[in-house]
Amino acid sequence: MPRFPDLPIVDGLSRRQVLKSAGTGFGLLALAGMLGEGAGRALAADAAAPGPLAPKVPHFPTKAKxxxxxxxxxxxxxxxxxxxxxxxxxxxxxxxxxxxxxxxxxxxxxxxxxxxxxxxxxxxxxxxxxxxxxxxxxxxxxxxxxxxxxxxxxxxxxxxxxxxxxxxxxxxxxxxxxxxxxxxxxxxxxxxxxxxxxxxxxxxxxxxxxxxxxxxxxYLPNIKAHAASPLQRRQIDLVQAMNRDLGAAPGAPDQLDGVIASYELAFKMQGKVPELxxxxxxxxxxxxxxxxxxxxxxxxxxxxxxxxxxxxxxxxxxxxxxxxxxxxxxxxxxxxxxxxxxxxxxxxxxxxxxxxxxxxxxxxxxxxxxxxxxxxxxxxxxxxxxxxxxxxxxxxxxxxxxxxxxxxxxxxxxxxxxxxxxxxxxxxxxxxxxxxxxxxxxxxxxxxxxxxxxxxxxxxxxx
Structure with missing residues (x-):
C-alpha cells in the first residue's frame, strides 16, 4: 500500500482522525450509494453518467411519483x-x-x-x-x-x-x-x-x-456539528488526495473512484439536509x-x-x-x-x-x-x-x-x-x-x- 509522507497534517489532526471525521454525517450513505455495481471508475471518469440513484423510467406511465x-x-x-x-x-x-x-x-x-x-x-x-x-x-x-x-x-x-x-x-x-x-x-x-x-x-x-x-x-447530531464547515472541506480534500494516490497504484480497487465521488456527494448532502x-x-x-x-x-x-x-x-x-x-x-x-x-x-x-x-x-x-x-x-x-x-x-x-x-x-x-x-x-x-x-x-x-x-x-x- 502506498505511503503518504508528504501529505500535510490538518490543524494537528492525524490521518486516522481525518478519516474518521470526514466520514461523519451522510458520508456512509453516500459512500454506499456510489459503491454499487457499475459505479467504479466510470463514475468519476464521467460525472455526467447516471449513478445508481439516478431517476429511472417506470414500467408504465403513472401519476404518483x-x-x-x-x-x-x-x-x-x-x-x-x-x-x-x-x-x-x-x-x-x-x-x-x-x-x-x-x-x-x-x-x-x-x-x-x-x-x-x-x-x-x-x-x-x-x-x-x-x-x-x-x-x-x-x-x-x-x-x-x-x-x-x-x-x-x-x-x-x-x-x-x-x-x-x-x-x-x-x-x-x-x-x-x-x-x-x-x-x-x-x-x-x-x-x-x-x-x-x-x-x-x-x-x-x-x-x-x-x-x-x-x-x-x-437531523443526526453529527450533521449539525460538522455540516459543510471549512475545516471539513480541507479534511475531505486531504482524504481525496490520499485516495487518488492510492487509486493510481498498481492493483488499486476499482471502487476507489466511487469513494472519491462519494465524499463529494456527502459534502453536498451535509450542506442541504440540515436546512431542508x-x-x-x-x-x-x-x-x-x-x-x-x-x-x-x-x-x-x-x-x-x-x-x-x-x-x-x-x-x-x-x-x-x-x-x-x-x-x-x-x-x-x-x-x-x-x-x-x-x-x-x-x-x-x-x-x-x-x-x-x-x-x-x-x-x-x-x-x-x-x-x-x-x-x-x-x-x-x-x-x-x-x-x-x-x-x-x-x-x-x-x-x-x-x-x-x-x-x-x-x-x-x-x-x-x-x-x-x-x-x-x-x-x-x-x-x-x-x-x-x-x-x-x-x-x-x-x-x-x-x-x-x-x-x-x-x-x-x-x-
Missing part, C-alpha cells in the same frame, strides 16, 4: 376510528363469533363529506378530508405478532430470519430518486423494536437503496396548522411537516411513525391521546400537499400492521386481529371518496375485496408505475421480488 407512509405502530383499533359497525354497537355485551364479549365503541361516529363516510369523533380534522380518501377495508395478514407483522408490512416477509428489502428500498431500486443532493428514502423515528433496521433496510439489494434514519428534531429539515423557518400559520409544539407531544406534527418538506424536495419515500397503538389495556384514554397526536397534523399534511399541488403526484398511505378485535380484553382493551382491518390512501392515482372491500358486521373478518399484504404491496408498486412481477433482483441463485410469488394488483382503487 412519491409516497408518504404514516405508520400507526402497534395496531390501531379500526372499530373505534374508521370502521363503523352499527351491529357491534347494538350487540354490546353479547358473545362474539369467536367467543368473548362483544364490546361497542365508546366513541361517537358521524357521517362526513358528500360521500357520507362514517368517521369516529376521534378524527374530526381528518374527517373533513374523507372525500379525497380511498379506504381499503378488507386487509388481512399472516401473523398476529407485532414483530413479524410489522416486518411483513415493510418487507413482504414475516420473519426477520428471512431478511428482505423494504418497500422503500424496492422503490429506490426501481425508480431511483429525483434529487441527488438529498437521500431518496427517509424514515423518521422508526420503531427500534418490531424489526428495527430491517424495516428500512436494503437486505441483499445494494446498500445505497436503504433508508436514511433521522429523528423528528431534524429546519422547520423553524416555516411561517407561524403553517406551524400552527400542523400543531407543532415542543417536546414529545409535538413529535408527530414535526414529522408530518418534515415529510412535506422532504416530499417537496423530491424524496421518493418518506415514512413517519406514531407509536403506542397496542391497546390491550387503557384503550379509551390511549385512543384519545394517540388520535389527539395524529389527527390535526395528518389533516394539515393532506391540506398542505393539496394546496401546493403535491398531492397530484404524491401517494399518502395511513394505517397499522393489523387491527384489533371487536371483543373486550380485560376491563378496557382489545386484542390483535389479522383477519380484517382497514388502511386508507390519498393522492395520486387513487379514487377519491371511495371504499374498497369490507369486514363483517363486527369488523372481525374481511368478507369483501379481501387484500393480503402482498396485494397491498403489488397495488402500491403499480400506483408508482412498477410491475411487481418485473421488479426483481437476482440473489442466491433466484429472482426475488417484494411480493415473492404472490400479490395481485387491485385496479378497482385506481382513479
Amino acid at each position: 412519491r409516497i408518504i407512509f404514516l405508520f400507526m405502530n402497534g395496531a390501531m383499533s379500526q372499530m373505534d376510528t374508521f370502521d363503523y359497525k352499527p351491529q357491534l354497537q347494538k350487540d354490546d355485551g353479547k358473545v362474539g363469533p369467536g367467543g368473548g364479549a362483544l364490546t361497542a365503541s365508546k366513541f361517537k361516529f358521524a357521517q362526513h363529506g358528500e360521500t357520507g363516510t362514517w368517521v369516529s369523533e376521534l378524527y374530526p380534522n381528518v374527517a373533513r378530508h374523507v372525500d379525497k380518501l380511498c379506504f381499503i377495508r378488507g386487509l388481512h395478514t399472516d401473523t398476529p405478532a407485532h414483530p413479524e407483522a410489522v416486518i411483513q408490512l415493510h418487507t413482504g416477509a414475516a420473519l426477520a430470519s428471512l431478511t428482505r428489502p423494504s418497500l422503500g428500498a424496492w422503490l429506490m431500486y426501481g425508480l431511483g430518486t429525483e434529487n441527488q443532493d438529498v437521500p431518496g428514502y427517509v424514515t423518521i423515528n422508526p420503531p427500534a423494536n418490531f424489526g428495527g433496521a430491517v424495516n428500512y433496510g436494503s437486505a441483499f439489494l445494494p446498500a445505497h437503496f436503504q433508508g436514511t434514519r433521522i429523528s423528528d428534531v431534524g 429539515l429546519d422547520i423553524s423557518k416555516e411561517p407561524p400559520a403553517v406551524l400552527d396548522a400542523y400543531g407543532v409544539k415542543p417536546g414529545p407531544a409535538g413529535s408527530f406534527a414535526r414529522q408530518c411537516l418534515m415529510a412535506r418538506r422532504l416530499n417537496e424536495a423530491g424524496v421518493r419515500f418518506v415514512e413517519i411513525a406514531q407509536p403506542g397503538w397496542d391497546h390491550h389495556t387503557n384503550l379509551h384514554n390511549g385512543l384519545i391521546n394517540n388520535a389527539r397526536a395524529t389527527d390535526q397534523s395528518t389533516a394539515a399534511l393532506l391540506a398542505d400537499l393539496e394546496r401546493r399541488g403535491l398531492l397530484e403526484e404524491t401517494l399518502v398511505l395511513f394505517g397499522s400492521e393489523f387491527g384489533r378485535q371487536p371483543t373486550s380484553q380485560g376491563a378496557d382493551g382489545r386484542d390483535h386481529n389479522i383477519t380484517g382491518y382497514p388502511m386508507w390512501l390519498a393522492g395520486a392515482g387513487v379514487k377519491k371518496g371511495f371504499s374498497y372491500g369490507a369486514t363483517d358486521e363486527y369488523g372481525l373478518n374481511a368478507v369483501e375485496g379481501r387484500m393480503h399484504t402482498n396485494d397491498l404491496h403489488a397495488t402500491l408498486l403499480a400506483l408508482m408505475g412498477l410491475d411487481h412481477t418485473r421488479l426483481t433482483y437476482r440473489y442466491a441463485g433466484r429472482d426475488f421480488r417484494l411480493t415473492d410469488v404472490a400479490g395481485e394488483v387491485v385496479t378497482d382503487v385506481f382513479a
Whole structure:
C-alpha cells in the first residue's frame, strides 16, 4: 500500500482522525450509494453518467411519483376510528363469533363529506378530508405478532430470519430518486423494536437503496456539528488526495473512484439536509396548522411537516411513525391521546400537499400492521386481529371518496375485496408505475421480488 509522507497534517489532526471525521454525517450513505455495481471508475471518469440513484423510467406511465407512509405502530383499533359497525354497537355485551364479549365503541361516529363516510369523533380534522380518501377495508395478514407483522408490512416477509428489502428500498431500486443532493428514502423515528433496521433496510439489494434514519428534531447530531464547515472541506480534500494516490497504484480497487465521488456527494448532502429539515423557518400559520409544539407531544406534527418538506424536495419515500397503538389495556384514554397526536397534523399534511399541488403526484398511505378485535380484553382493551382491518390512501392515482372491500358486521373478518399484504404491496408498486412481477433482483441463485410469488394488483382503487 502506498505511503503518504508528504501529505500535510490538518490543524494537528492525524490521518486516522481525518478519516474518521470526514466520514461523519451522510458520508456512509453516500459512500454506499456510489459503491454499487457499475459505479467504479466510470463514475468519476464521467460525472455526467447516471449513478445508481439516478431517476429511472417506470414500467408504465403513472401519476404518483412519491409516497408518504404514516405508520400507526402497534395496531390501531379500526372499530373505534374508521370502521363503523352499527351491529357491534347494538350487540354490546353479547358473545362474539369467536367467543368473548362483544364490546361497542365508546366513541361517537358521524357521517362526513358528500360521500357520507362514517368517521369516529376521534378524527374530526381528518374527517373533513374523507372525500379525497380511498379506504381499503378488507386487509388481512399472516401473523398476529407485532414483530413479524410489522416486518411483513415493510418487507413482504414475516420473519426477520428471512431478511428482505423494504418497500422503500424496492422503490429506490426501481425508480431511483429525483434529487441527488438529498437521500431518496427517509424514515423518521422508526420503531427500534418490531424489526428495527430491517424495516428500512436494503437486505441483499445494494446498500445505497436503504433508508436514511433521522429523528423528528431534524437531523443526526453529527450533521449539525460538522455540516459543510471549512475545516471539513480541507479534511475531505486531504482524504481525496490520499485516495487518488492510492487509486493510481498498481492493483488499486476499482471502487476507489466511487469513494472519491462519494465524499463529494456527502459534502453536498451535509450542506442541504440540515436546512431542508429546519422547520423553524416555516411561517407561524403553517406551524400552527400542523400543531407543532415542543417536546414529545409535538413529535408527530414535526414529522408530518418534515415529510412535506422532504416530499417537496423530491424524496421518493418518506415514512413517519406514531407509536403506542397496542391497546390491550387503557384503550379509551390511549385512543384519545394517540388520535389527539395524529389527527390535526395528518389533516394539515393532506391540506398542505393539496394546496401546493403535491398531492397530484404524491401517494399518502395511513394505517397499522393489523387491527384489533371487536371483543373486550380485560376491563378496557382489545386484542390483535389479522383477519380484517382497514388502511386508507390519498393522492395520486387513487379514487377519491371511495371504499374498497369490507369486514363483517363486527369488523372481525374481511368478507369483501379481501387484500393480503402482498396485494397491498403489488397495488402500491403499480400506483408508482412498477410491475411487481418485473421488479426483481437476482440473489442466491433466484429472482426475488417484494411480493415473492404472490400479490395481485387491485385496479378497482385506481382513479
